Amino acid sequence: MDKASALTILTMEHNTLQMIRTATITDATGRAGHLLTTISASMIALGFVAQVVPPAVLLTLMLVVFAALFLIGLATLFRTVELSIEDVQAGLGINRIRAVYAELEPSTRDVFVRQMHDDTLGVGVDSGQTGWRKARRPRLIGTALGVSGLVNLVNGLTSAVIAGAAAGLLGAGLAWSIVLGSVVAVAVISGFGIALGRIGRRGVAPITTRYPRNHPN
Numbered sequence: 572m573d574k575a576s577a578l579t580i581l582t583m584e585h586n587t588l589q590m591i592r593t594a595t596i597t598d599a600t601g602r603a604g605h606l607l608t609t610i611s612a613s614m615i616a617l618g619f620v621a622q623v624v625p626p627a628v629l630l631t632l633m634l635v636v637f638a639a640l641f642l643i644g645l646a647t648l649f650r651t652v653e654l655s656i657e658d659v660q661a662g663l664g665i666n667r668i669r670a671v672y673a674e675l676e677p678s679t680r681d682v683f684v685r686q687m688h689d690d691t692l693g694v695g696v697d698s699g700q701t702g703w704r705k706a707r708r709p710r711l712i713g714t715a716l717g718v719s720g721l722v723n724l725v726n727g728l729t730s731a732v733i734a735g736a737a738a739g740l741l742g743a744g745l746a747w748s749i750v751l752g753s754v755v756a757v758a759v760i761s762g763f764g765i766a767l768g769r770i771g772r773r774g775v776a777p778i779t780t781r782y783p784r785n786h787p788n
Contacts, residue, residue, distance in 0.1 A: 574675055587670045588661040599718040600653045606647045606722060608731070610640055626739075633736040637729050645727040649663035651719040652767050656774030663778055670782040690780045719767060727760035753758040 621629050667689035669713050673680040686693035731752035738748040 576643060581668050581671060585665060588664045591661040592658050595654040599654040602647050602650060603718050603722055606644055613640060630736045630739045632634045637732045639731045644729055648726055651722050652770055655719050656771055659694050659775050663689045666693050688784050689782050723760055723763050727756040729758040731756035
């Protein structure tokens, strides 16, 4: 295949992958926005109801409503993780194509300001995670600050409300309800954070690395 044909094919694939990244980001932020809107509307409704019902009824309503919100949050969380995996896969492809560009036309090698390494670290650098390089686990911090990390945090807070409402219905005082809710929130956020990190690593594992950071490019 001649160089011109190769560049045409690579350019088309580059544009396709870029559109995929745009679509995944739009979908993920849209889903997270819908989740936050639903939670906000539910809290406003509960605020009005709290003025006319006794505490036991309010706690029961909170338990039911936030349990439903937690289920919605779980669906949102797993979908945003899938979208994050798809986004990283597209980013790996773009970085690989950029490296091939430099191989086909070496004079362009110094022109690119984005990464030419098709590994997750290269995609992370392109995502602006360079500020966390001195951290012990910079990729974990970058993931926690993403859309899936935000949804995981919201789900943890939702689970805290569920635990607190359940404790209140069982006769626990305010202090114990807050303590129980805090423990549940930390457990849910940490547990799902670890699980989602493993899912993400498995999602990008099938993609081999051809241009690692020690590559001449």
